[in-house]
Amino acid sequence: MSNDMNNRNNRGCDKQEELVTYLYGEATPEASRQFETHIRECLTCARELREFSSLRETMQTWEMDTLPHIVIEPKRTFTMVFRELFTVTPIWAKALAGVAALLVFAALLNVEVSVGSVKIGAHLFGGRTAAAPVNGTEASISREEIDKIIQQRVSESEQRNKQEMFMKLASLKEDLSRNHADEIKEISANLKRDQQQQIRRIVNATIANNDLNFSRVFSDLGSSDKDDTKNK
């Protein structure tokens, strides 16, 4: 702003606004005539108008020859994509989608619509098993009854599991005792065989150590038998 003031003072003329308005052709015809009259008398404004016009020509040398390719890819929101999809989808597909959405909704709520003998409905999570028909007619089942059925099923299942467990344990016990008896038999047989081998080794060792001559022993034993016979 101080620059503006300096210029204003230095020029000695306060027609800057009129000058630029005239320069850029935005002055009204009346204002143009007035300014043209003014510049016949004001040399400063006349000179500036010439110089600014020349400057404008110079400024036109800076042309925009090339424009770099600018790609703007705005991120599309889910809503935008949905709207776009809705716009391009044909009516029959929209209707089909609507019916499907209604069915899913009905299934979630476990709702069944009946018109006369026609029944329309869908069930998620096996909803029909809990609500079994009673005597051929559809009956609504209260929450207590559902709880009772569930408890009954649970206790039955527990009982079944227990029986299976007992049977498995009994079978295991039998297998174990049979295996045990077999093992005892085998061990005792091994022990007997070991003992016999050990006795045989001891006897052989004793014979070898004492250098016993069985033939002499037997002959001695034989001669002594004869003597006994003679004496008799």
Next chain:
Amino acid sequence: MAEQRQITDDQLIERTLAGEGDAFGILVRRWERQIFGLALRVLGHEETARDVCQETFLSAFRNLSKFRGDAQFSSWLYRITLNQCNTHLRRTEAKANVSLDEQLESGAPEPASSAECADDAINREQMTKHLRRALAAIPVEMRQVIIMKEYEGLKFHEIAEILDLPVSTIKTRLYTGLTQLRRRLEHVRGSA
């Protein structure tokens, strides 16, 4: 293409807000040249101008729902561009702020040689170079007004609307800016 030209900016905005992604693409193609030109002339650097251009359109897209129809879309877009330019200039203030003395020393608009005078293209190129340097050296508020007036061809009241300033201030800034630009270029233009 002819059909696209018939569609107004406001209609394209409505379509964009209704979820038609291509509508904004038409707006971008319609205004990218002006926006890039403004950014390039204000900033004097092509890469930065390209970034500013991208940011301007992205910002416009994000805030499109806030755009009120009481102003022209182009004015709103120009305002976003200038704000983006100012942000960039503030970030690189030290580099961008070239003093006149510095410019005269380094920029050194030397008198054109006789060979250059003979070749109009080279002369023109030289002049553009000096002009860009001189424009970069004048205060940004004056530079913006000169560019919007001279290169974008906007009316005084449109510039006033974009910058949210009185028309008289715009005219004063233009006058002062032109005076400074003439002073910075007078020896170059005198020799050319």
